[in-house]
Amino acid sequence: MFKKVDTNMNFVEREGEVEEFWRQNHIFEASIKEHEGDPSYVFYDGPPTANGKPHIGHVETRAFKDMIPRFHAMKGAMVPRKAGWDTHGLPVELEVEKQIGINGKEQIEKYGIAPFIGLCKENVWKYKGMWEDFSYKVGFWADMEHPYVTYHDDYIESEWWALKEIFKKKLLYEGFKVVPYCPRCGTPLSSHEVAQGYKELTERSAIVRFKAKDQDFYFLAWTTTPWTLPSNTGLCVNPDLDYAKVKAADGYTYVMACSLLDKVLGPLAKDGTPAYEVLETCKGTDLVGMDYEPLYDCAKEAAEKQHKRAHFVIADSYVTAEDGTGIVHIAPAFGEDDARVGRENNFPLIKFVDEKGRMTEETPFAGMRCKPTEKEIAAGAISADPEVLKDLSARKLLFDAPKFTHSYPHCWRCDTPLIYYARESWFIKMSAVKDDLVRNNNTVNWYPATIGTGRFGAWIENVQDWGLSRNRYWGTPLNIWTCPCCGKQEAIGSIQELRERSTNYDEVLARLKAEGKGGYSSDYVGYEHIELHKPYVDQITLRCPDCGGEMHRVPEVIDCWFDSGAMPYAQHHY
Ligand SMILES: [Zn+2]
Ligand SMILES: [Zn+2]
Structure with missing residues (x-):
């Protein structure tokens, strides 16, 4: 020995x-x-x-x-x-794209999601x-x-269980982030990229009449982006500014900021007739909560569908009396400030522009482009801005459309004017569990201790809600099914539950088997089931328990950091 x-x-x-x-x-x-x-x-x-x-x-x-x-x-x-x-994750997808010589989401879909994720699995x-x-x-x-392997179905099923628990606690929610976005490239740009492409643009802005509901006066609001008007959800005043209700020489009664009356209404003065007569004044806060008539029916319908109140006056100190009318039109989908005040006031998200920068079907401007380039216009694109102005003018809702020049960001890659654009995303409400995180962190025996109090501690102190979803292919599918008719959302927590709740599970499974190209197996969980990946799991539909509509899975997959973070329980199956 x-x-x-x-x-x-x-x-x-x-x-x-x-x-x-x-x-x-x-x-x-x-x-x-x-x-x-x-x-x-x-x-x-x-x-x-x-x-x-x-x-x-x-x-x-x-x-x-x-x-x-x-x-x-x-x-x-x-x-x-x-x-x-x-x-899982984007690096794998990028490797595979390189390997087969394709580039971008459009080409992946053309290649086929099923063979694409097959290659990811090998890679x-x-x-x-x-x-x-x-x-x-x-x-x-x-x-x-x-x-344990994060793409195996038993592992994914464990994550689904966890996500459903989070959903039940109302800590998994659909929200959005407004990002500078190039409609031609179809991608958001970082602030560094945005800084590279500012150019002077001269455009028409709009001063619009918003009719107060059941009353005989109009709020006058200014916007530099007429194409966002169909997606309007509210009007914003400064709570501390003085506002006036005036009888103007054009016959209308308006409400706007006192200090801008002369600038905006002044030109109405004629032959000794004053431009306006002040009827009463108040502070911005006094206007809060007043309803007005939406400019477009599509916005009204969208708000109703989301069961949210919209089209009323709110207040925020970011509104100034430097230009415009002291009343700002709010479209939470198309501006960072708009998104913030929209969130604070629980406005619906109304976004009548698609990913390619086109006005959507719901609007009277379907297919028109917001901010096309000269080149695109020459090639047949119709700019939405002048059409919106024409429409409002015909309906006597346009007070004026003054020209103005500003420095506007363009895409550094392709020179297209950028738009600020809300991208829908699912979030985990980390902010709601911050106290628990801090308390737990304080019990951790960090080496060196400064990590716990320093970098890591500071990060937890300022914890933001976790943007969980990714608009990609190779990842754990987000286990939320939604009803297109009534908006109902449902989280599915296991393969068994999916099978029981589904209206077409056996049908899809039989079809996948007949096709013989995968998408089902008995691996990892011990019985035959449909693979928990795109595109297979996307084919499974449920019946809406509220209205009977056909529920589909949301298209997103999740951040692969949730995969690795699920390891404590998912490695043993939940
Ligand atoms: Zn671009
Ligand atoms: Zn429903």
Whole structure:
């Protein structure tokens, strides 16, 4: 048994011998077995991605991840160590796009989502062997024979369970983020990119008459983006400014900021007749809550469909009396301030512009472009702005359309004027659990302690709601089904529940089997089921319990950080 200590100083060779000994005699497995029944020490191995090669930084983390569990095992604890692989996400998609020579979402859809995700599934294992060799080589002990894999259906099902719990607590919600967006490229731009493309533009703005509901006066509001008017949801005043109701020389009664009366209404003065006569004055706050008639029926219908009150006056200090009328038209889908005050006042999200910058079917301006370039107009695009102005003018709702010049951001790639555009997204309401996060963080024994109080602590103190959804393909599908008729949303928490709630599960499964191109299996969960990935899971429909409509899954997948964060429970199935 005793082997004389070798004087051979070749450490690489010696390490190789030890590694081989461990492997052949299943020393790691034995070390686990030895501690069966002992108190456990829990170790969570955050999963690496195997579509990238291990690098020198991983040696350090793997050394730590081995040393501490090993120490506790030597002290007599049971330390299970399940290896895992992080497999979803955009980097995988980009690798596959490169591999097959395509670029962008449109080309992926043309190629076919099913074959595309098939390639993603292969791609994630590209460097698996290298990772395993590397892990053995640095003496990292973990159960690599039975790893958890974030794209397996049992893992995804566990995440669905968790997401449903979050949904039930009303902490998973659909919201939106307004971003600078190029309608031609179809992508949002970072603030750095936006800064590269400012240019002077001369355009027509609009001063619009919004008729007060059941009363004989109009709010005068100014906007620089007439194409956003069909999506109007509210009017915003400054709470502390003085406003006046005036009888104007054009016969109308208006409400607007006192300090801008002369500038806006002044030109109405004629032959000794004054431009206006002040009837009464008040503060902005006094106007809050007053209803007005929406400019377009489509906006009224959209608000009703979302069961939200819209088209009334709100107040916020960002409104100034520097230009315009002191009353700002609010379209939460098309401006950051608009989005913020919209959220604070629980306005509906009305967005009558599609991803290509075209006015949508609901409006009288279907297909027209907001902010087309000269080149696009020459090629036949119709600009929405002049058409909206014409329409309002014909309905006597346009007070004036003064020209103005401003510096406007353009896409640095293609020179198209950018628009501020709301992109729908699902969020986890982290802000609602901030106190718990802070309390938990304070119990963590950080080394060095400054991480807990510094970078990590500060991040938790300022925690934002988590933008969870991604408009991509290779990821855990978000398990929310919605009803197009009544807006009902439902979270599905398991494969079993999906099968029970679905109206066409067996039909879809039978079709996938007949096609013989995958999309179903008995893997991981032990019975035949439809794979929990796009495009398969998207074909499953439910019946709306409220109105009987046909519910479809939302198209999004989720942030792959939710995958890796689900590891504590998902590695063992929920
Ligand atoms: Zn562009
Ligand atoms: Zn319904």
